[in-house]
Amino acid sequence: MDDGATGRSVSGAATAPAPAPARRRWFRFSLRSLVLFVVVLGAIGVLWRNWMDRGPWVSRRTFPLDQAFANVYLSPDMRTVAAVTIQCDLRVWDADTGKELFWKSHIEAGFTLAAFSPDSAYLAVGGQRRAVCSVFDARSGEILKELPAHDTSVRTVCFSSDGTIILTASQDTGKRARLWDWRNGKELQTFVHKDRLWSASFSPDGKRVLTGTIGKEACLWSAETGSQLAALGPHNDLVCRGGDLSRDGRFAVTLDGNSAVGVWDVERQVRCRFLDFGPTTNVCRAWFACDDKTISVWLSDGTMRTYNLDAVEVRKEPMPVVSAVCHADVSSDNRHVVSVDTEVPLIRLWDRMSDYPDGRPLRHMPGFWLTLLFGLTFVWSVWRDRKTL
Numbered sequence: 001m002d003d004g005a006t007g008r009s010v011s012g013a014a015t016a017p018a019p020a021p022a023r024r025r026w027f028r029f030s031l032r033s034l035v036l037f038v039v040v041l042g043a044i045g046v047l048w049r050n051w052m053d054r055g056p057w058v059s060r061r062t063f064p065l066d067q068a069f070a071n072v073y074l075s076p077d078m079r080t081v082a083a084v085t086i087q088c089d090l091r092v093w094d095a096d097t098g099k100e101l102f103w104k105s106h107i108e109a110g111f112t113l114a115a116f117s118p119d120s121a122y123l124a125v126g127g128q129r130r131a132v133c134s135v136f137d138a139r140s141g142e143i144l145k146e147l148p149a150h151d152t153s154v155r156t157v158c159f160s161s162d163g164t165i166i167l168t169a170s171q172d173t174g175k176r177a178r179l180w181d182w183r184n185g186k187e188l189q190t191f192v193h194k195d196r197l198w199s200a201s202f203s204p205d206g207k208r209v210l211t212g213t214i215g216k217e218a219c220l221w222s223a224e225t226g227s228q229l230a231a232l233g234p235h236n237d238l239v240c241r242g243g244d245l246s247r248d249g250r251f252a253v254t255l256d257g258n259s260a261v262g263v264w265d266v267e268r269q270v271r272c273r274f275l276d277f278g279p280t281t282n283v284c285r286a287w288f289a290c291d292d293k294t295i296s297v298w299l300s301d302g303t304m305r306t307y308n309l310d311a312v313e314v315r316k317e318p319m320p321v322v323s324a325v326c327h328a329d330v331s332s333d334n335r336h337v338v339s340v341d342t343e344v345p346l347i348r349l350w351d352r353m354s355d356y357p358d359g360r361p362l363r364h365m366p367g368f369w370l371t372l373l374f375g376l377t378f379v380w381s382v383w384r385d386r387k388t389l
Contacts, residue, residue, distance in 0.1 A: 057350040060349045062098075070084060076119070080092060080116070089103065101140075112154055116138065122138055131151060133166060135182055147168070153170065156168065156199050156200040165179055167200050171197060171198070175213075176197070193219065194215060196214050198240050216238060216239065237256055263309065272309075281300055285328060286298070290333070298330060303318045324342045325339050336350065
């Protein structure tokens with residue numbers, strides 16, 4: 001029995017006061033938790049930097065290649081992606097599923113480049129060894145027609161706006177570009193030049209043909225009569241990789257060498273604007289927008305730049321590419337891009353971020369899933385420490 005005044009028991013023996021109950025602390029960190037905390041902070045920092053540096057494009061899908069260099073093409077309906085590789089192989093994928101539809105080996109003909117028909121049903125491919133233009137079913141890979149186009153490798157193939165005519169060009173000694181009714185194999189027109197050809201393209205309405213030569217000159221032809229309408233030159237370098245005509249026919253854009261773009265007044269046959277991007281940047285493609293008021297230029301540094309007809313830059317859209325772009329193709333509405341890098345053997349299909357209702361989803365950002373994994377591991381570690389320490 002205790003004495004309340006002295007705190008001693010009635011028998012005289014001293015008793016120690018009862019210890020206060022220990023309070024459980026919510027956060028007790030072990031060394032493991034501290035390390036995970038630092039890692040999570042670093043991952044969040046990287047994720048935040050990627051989010052702040054996000055561009056206007058979202059990578060939808062990638063397609064593997066054996067080697068990096070290739071010419072890539074996107075069908076008008078955005079359902080099919082084709083590539084002519086550095087080994088001269090033809091490979092075609094389904095853009096939605098990533099499944100490879102067919103692979104044609106270079107042993108058959110050796111392919112140089114390709115073009116989709118406006119309805120995306122057919123794929124015309126230029127030959128290297130056999131110098132023919134082959135037309136494939138774009139989904140099954142069945143050869144539908146072979147046109148004995150030229151004497152040497154075919155440098156350009158493209159379809160007319162109605163898909164019934166194919167334009168081919170070559171660096172053969174005949175210095176000719178040709179129009180074909182590809183279904184019956186009949187040659188419709190021949191355009192003879194002073195110098196060997198490097199490129200050719202149709203106007204948007206299919207009534208005119210724009211060709212480029214190694215003699216630093218571009219020529220405009222009538223597709224119906226075969227007569228020459230204009231000569232645009234001289235250029236500073238050979239006219240390569242085709243050009244484009246505005247829908248009203250007043251202006252033409254040509255690639256002057258590898259790193260410059262010229263804008264031409266077709267009626268006066270004079271160059272009114274000149275865009276030079278320097279010796280280290282190549283131009284992959286240049287074309288008129290649908291309104292004919294702006295020109296889009298795709299560069300090897302992974303940017304798509306838009307200029308008005310006064311050559312004033314109105315928009316610059318970077319893309320998070322791994323290395324320089326060696327070739328790219330853009331949909332007619334400028335909302336989808338397929339590109340291939342010079343170092344990484346991958347084809348990338350991009351969509352505009354504005355196509356997503358809420359902008360670019362966070363789950364598409366690089367490092368998101370890694371940050372989430374480290375964060376969950378950190379929470380688990382703290383909970384375990386709370387129970388054991």
